[in-house]
Amino acid sequence: MIDLLKKFIESNWVIEKAVRELVERLPLRFRYGISYGPTFRHWLGFLKESEKWDRDRLEAYQLEHLRALLIYAGNNVPYYQSLFQEYGFMPEKVQSPKDIEVLPYLDRRTVQEKKQQLISANVPARALIPLYTSGTSGVPLVIYATKETEEKHWATIVDLWGRIGYTPKTKVVFFTANIRRGKKENLPWNKYGNTLVLSSNYFSDEWIDKYVELMASFEPEYLIGFPHTIAVFCSHMRNRSRNSISRSLKGVILYAENIYEWQIGIIRDVLGVRVLYDYGMVEKVIHAGSCEHSVAFHLYPQYGFTEYLSLNDSTYELVGTGFINYAMPLIRYKTGDLCSKARKVCAKCGRYYDTFTEIDGRMGDYLITADEHIVSVYLDTDFSVLEHIQRFQLYQDLPGRVELKIWPADLFHFxxxxxxxxxxxxxxxxxxxxxxxxxxxxDNMKSQTTGKYRMVDQRLNIRNFL
Structure with missing residues (x-):
């Protein structure tokens, strides 16, 4: 019945727009069942309280929840039941986070191949929410979560973004690639409630001017998007001598990719507002971001336990064990993302969170068209249907020409x-x-030494096309 109602609403954009507007007028506790339920409110309150804890209390919390997750996984998750038995691992005897170092790391390929065995037998199938990603890797992946998982994740984001004043009632402009309205796709923009969505597929001089006019009328407080997308938008504005959007603008929130100084320079030069960094992933094992006073990444100790796999004297791979997703626990998951040596406290905000200055491993997924325009690549398809493909990659070294490389698995068909x-x-x-x-x-697969694959192997320098 719910699916039929959804199809009816999406069948006509006028109906869809009316429903969205109605929903946006409701109190937050009645909006978006998954996003703002009781777990969301409880977790958001907990994050506000626990950010004041000292290091000893945070480490005690992590040990308690790490042990609880391990015990649960050993009792309910087939993959870990076999793994613990093979290694003689007894989770109830864990006395230190170092005790899990006897277990092997979990990589993306294993999650892809063993996903059914990684799902908890204690969670009803009807409660599972599939989340699809190829990340920046081009390795299709499906992660299963629950309503409670998604509420905790969204509460973490709201808490992080709140460090520069964001609230769920805030007016925002969200940049994405493909905008849908009902059955229509690739629209230049859409608006509902306190959100204006703009498509990066329409970054031309004509549409940049229209976007600026839309934003001036909408009066947003924050812009949200990929670093390269907002940097390209600001570059267009600078080239068009447009150096303002709205006096209401307070900040920019960047996520999902490496963030470079030249991007921040363009954004600050054109918009003149604060910039916040957000680091997270569909796998939900690690979440981090800037604070009120520093651009350094602060890891949330409440979200999961993070290990640092040393690659050399100054570079570490982030390895995460998430606390918020019991439906499909990922223990010692290798993210493929790299960081510098972490500090144990932020001297500027006082939080006893692990902090580091940059994350490497997430390149922006963009292509260059034949007429030398920059376009984002963001795939939101159901990757579970591509079960006979190990990996895919887009390779570009000339504007307007791209090779789609496919690494087939058994039973692959064209x-x-x-x-x-x-x-x-x-x-x-x-x-x-x-x-x-x-x-x-x-016919073969090779990766970098970190095991991190790229969905887009881009050999053209984006700065040459700004």
Whole structure:
């Protein structure tokens, strides 16, 4: 019945817009069942309280919840039941986080291949929420979570963004690639309630001027998007001698990618507001971000336990064990993301959170069209249907020419390659016609020493096209 109602609402954009407007007028506790339920409110309050704890109390909390997660996994998750038995690991005897170092690391490939065994037998199938990602890796992945998991995750984001004044009632502009309204796709913009959504697929001089006019009328307080997307937008504004959006603008929130000084320079030069960094992942093992006074990444100790796998004297790979997703626990998960040596406290805000200055491993996924425009690649397809593909990658070294490389698994058929190409073109909208794609089937897999794959192997320098 709910699915039929959803299809009816999405069948007509006028109906959909009316429903969205109605929902936005409701009190927060009645909006978006998953986002603002009781778990959200409890977790948000807990984060506010526990950010004042000292290091000893935070470490005690982590040990308690690490042990609880391990015991649960050993009792309810088939993968860990077999793993613990194989290694003679007894989670109830864990006395220190170091005790888990006897267990092997969990990588993305294992999660992809063993996903059914990683799902808790104690969670009803109807309660599972599938989350799809290829991240920046091009390795299709499905993570299963629950309503409670999603509420805790969203509460963590709201707490983080709140460090520069954001609230769920705040007016925001959200940049994305493919905008849908009902059955229509690749629209230039959409608006509902306190959110204005703008498509990066329409970054042309004509549309930049229209976007600035839309924002001036909308009066947003924050812009949210990928670093390279907002940097490109600001570059267009600078080239058009447009150096303001609205007096109401308070900040910019960047997420999902590496953040470079030249990007921050363009954003601050054009917009003149504060910038906050947000680091998270669909796998939900680690979450971090800036504080009120520093751009350094602060890891949330309440969200999970983080290990630092040393690669050399100054570089570490982030390895996470998440506390918030009991539906599909990931223990000692190798993220492939790199950081510098972490400090144990932020001297500026006083939180006893691990902090570091930068994260490496997340390059922006963008392509260059034949007419030398920069377009974002963001795929939101159901990757579970691509079960016969190990990995895919877009390779570009010339504007307007891209190779789609496919690493097939057993039982692969060429229709799956066409499905990926269709989804890529769908995300690019009208810009897809400005790029020639060639599909190439590969017969082996090689990665960087960190094990981090790239969905886009981009050999063109984005700064040459700004």
């Amino acid at each position: 229709g799956e390659a066409r499905r990926i190409l269709h989804e890529i073109k769908r995300s690019l909208g009208s810009n897809a016609s400005k790029i020639r794609f060639d599909i190439i089937l590969m």
